Amino acid sequence: MSVLPGIIEDSRLNKLSNEEISRYSRHLLLPQIGLEGQERLKAAKVLIVGTGGLGAPLALYLAAAGVGTLGIVDFDFVEESNLQRQIIHSTNDIDRPKVASAADRINALNPDIKVVPYNTRLTSENALSIIEDYDIVADGTDNYQTRYLVNDACVLLGKPNVYGSIFQFEGQASVFYAKEGPCYRCLYPSPPPPGLVPSCSEGGVLGVLPGIVGTIQANEVIKLIIGGGNSLVSRLLLFDAWEMRFRELKLDKDPGCPICGEQPSIHELIDYEQFCGLKPDHEEIPVDTIEATELKARLDAGDKLQIIDIREPHERAISPFPGAKPIPLGQMTRRIDEFDDQIDSVFLCKVGQRSVFAIRALQEAGYKGKLLNLKDGVNAWARDVDNNLPQY
Amino acid sequence: MAKVLIPTALRAFTEGKSEAEVSGKTAGEVIAALAKTYPDLKQHLFDEGGKLRSFVNVFVGDENIKNFGGLDAPVSENETVTLVPAIAGGNADLCMGACL
Numbered sequence: 001m002s003v004l005p006g007i008i009e010d011s012r013l014n015k016l017s018n019e020e021i022s023r024y025s026r027h028l029l030l031p032q033i034g035l036e037g038q039e040r041l042k043a044a045k046v047l048i049v050g051t052g053g054l055g056a057p058l059a060l061y062l063a064a065a066g067v068g069t070l071g072i073v074d075f076d077f078v079e080e081s082n083l084q085r086q087i088i089h090s091t092n093d094i095d096r097p098k099v100a101s102a103a104d105r106i107n108a109l110n111p112d113i114k115v116v117p118y119n120t121r122l123t124s125e126n127a128l129s130i131i132e133d134y135d136i137v138a139d140g141t142d143n144y145q146t147r148y149l150v151n152d153a154c155v156l157l158g159k160p161n162v163y164g165s166i167f168q169f170e171g172q173a174s175v176f177y178a179k180e181g182p183c184y185r186c187l188y189p190s191p192p193p194p195g196l197v198p199s200c201s202e203g204g205v206l207g208v209l210p211g212i213v214g215t216i217q218a219n220e221v222i223k224l225i226i227g228g229g230n231s232l233v234s235r236l237l238l239f240d241a242w243e244m245r246f247r248e249l250k251l252d253k254d255p256g257c258p259i260c261g262e263q264p265s266i267h268e269l270i271d272y273e274q275f276c277g278l279k280p281d282h283e284e285i286p287v288d289t290i291e292a293t294e295l296k297a298r299l300d301a302g303d304k305l306q307i308i309d310i311r312e313p314h315e316r317a318i319s320p321f322p323g324a325k326p327i328p329l330g331q332m333t334r335r336i337d338e339f340d341d342q343i344d345s346v347f348l349c350k351v352g353q354r355s356v357f358a359i360r361a362l363q364e365a366g367y368k369g370k371l372l373n374l375k376d377g378v379n380a381w382a383r384d385v386d387n388n389l390p391q392y
Numbered sequence: 393m394a395k396v397l398i399p400t401a402l403r404a405f406t407e408g409k410s411e412a413e414v415s416g417k418t419a420g421e422v423i424a425a426l427a428k429t430y431p432d433l434k435q436h437l438f439d440e441g442g443k444l445r446s447f448v449n450v451f452v453g454d455e456n457i458k459n460f461g462g463l464d465a466p467v468s469e470n471e472t473v474t475l476v477p478a479i480a481g482g483n484a485d486l487c488m489g490a491c492l
Contacts, residue, residue: 169400
C-alpha cells in the first residue's frame with residue numbers, strides 16, 4: 001500500500017456553501033471523502049499539461065469533482081481529426097485555441113471552478129514559474145521532450161506528476177513523485193532517438209483509450225488531493241484495450257537517477273529538444289526531395305522510377321498510391337536487394353516524414369542509388385495532383 | 393520456455409505477434425532468442441554495444457530486471473517476460489518529432 005501524506009495543508013481549507021454541499025453530495029456521502037475531502041478538492045490547484053486525448057477526460061472529471069483551480073496548458077488549435085477522442089472539444093470549436101475551447105467547456109460544466117488557461121507551449125523557460133503555483137501536475141502531453149520537461153520540473157519543485165501515455169490500443173499510467181518513489185527518468189533514463197521510433201511507423205489511436213487512461217489519471221489526482229487510497233506511486237499500470245487486460249508492474253527508485261538519485265547531475269531544466277535528438281545533426285547526410293507535381297511530370301514523361309510506399313497495408317488502403325511498390329518501413333534494410341541502384345527511387349508515406357527514416361536506413365546500409373523523398377507525402381499528391389484521393 | 397509479451401509499439405518487427413514462446417535461462421538469453429527469431433527487432437532492443445536500450449524496460453514477472461542482475465536476471469520455466477518501451481503518444485496526426 002502506498003498511502004501518501006496529504007498535500008493540501010489544513011490552513012487552506014474553506015467551508016463548503018450549501019450549494020456546494022448539494023452539488024457534491026455523492027462525494028460527501030463517501031466516508032473516504034466526506035466534507036473534509038471535498039474541502040481539499042476545493043482548495044486544490046491542478047495543472048493539466050495538454051488538452052488533447054488525455055487532458056480532455058482529466059479536465060472534465062476534475063472539474064466535475066470540484067477541484068478548485070485547474071490550469072490548462074496547450075498551444076495547439078482544435079482540428080477535425082482531434083474530435084474522435086478529445087471529448088472536451090466540439091465540432092464548433094474547430095480552429096479555436098484548445099485552451100479556449102477547454103476553458104469554455106469546463107466553465108459550462110462547473111462555473112465554480114477557476115480555470116487558468118496558458119495558451120503556450122510548456123518550455124524550459126516557463127515551466128518552473130507555471131508549475132510552481134500548483135499542487136499536482138497531470139501529464140497529458142504527446143511527446144518525449146515535454147514529458148521529460150514535466151518530469152524534471154516536478155522533481156525540482158517537489159511536485160507529484162500524474163503520468164499517462166497511450167499508443168494505439170495500449171496505455172501506461174503511474175504517479176511519479178520523487179519524494180515518495182521513482183520519477184520518469186528512473187524508468188526511462190533517455191528517450192528513443194527519432195530515427196528509431198517504432199510508433200512512428202504506424203500512427204493511430206483508439207479514441208476510447210485516452211478516455212480510460214486519462215480517467216485513471218484523474219482518479220490518482222483526486223486520491224493525492226484527498227490523501228487517501230492506494231496511490232499508483234511505485235507502480236506502473238499497463239492497459240491493453242484490445243485484449244482488455246490490465247497488468248501492474250513494480251517500479252523502484254533508481255539510486256543512479258540523474259535527477260532524483262543519490263548524486264543527481266541535473267540541477268536545472270535543460271534543452272529538451274537537444275536531449276530528445278530533435279535538433280538536426282550537421283553531419284547528417286541531406287535527403288533529396290521531390291515535389292508531387294515534379295514526380296507527376298517525370299512519370300508523364302515516361303521516366304523509369306522505383307516508387308516505394310513505406311506504409312503498412314491498412315494505411316495504404318486509406319489513400320492508395322497507384323503503381324507504388326509496398327515495402328513497410330520495418331522491412332527496408334532486410335529487402336535492400338529488391339532495389340535497382342541504377343534507377344532513381346522515390347519514397348512516400350502520409351506526410352513525408354517516415355519516408356525520411358526509410359531513406360536514412362538504406363543510406364546507412366550502404367545503398368548507392370539515388371533516393372528521393374516525396375515532399376509532404378501522399379497528402380501532397382492528393383492535394384496537388386490527384387484530387388480524387390483523400391487527404392488523411 | 394518463457395512467454396514474452398510484445399507491446400504494440402514493437403509488433404511491427406514481430407510480424408504483428410503479441411506473444412512469443414522462447415527458451416532461455418536469463419532475461420538476456422530470452423531476449424536474444426526473440427531477436428534471433430525477429431531480426432528487425434534487434435536494433436530496437438539493443439544499442440551498437442549490445443546493451444539494452446535506455447527506453448526499453450524488461451520485466452520478469454512484475455520485477456524490473458534492472459533490480460536483479462540486468463540481462464543476467466534468472467528466468468524460470470513458464471515465466472512471463474514483458475517488454476515495456478517508452479511511449480509518448482497521443483498525437484497520431486503528424487509524424488514528426490512531436491508524435492514520437
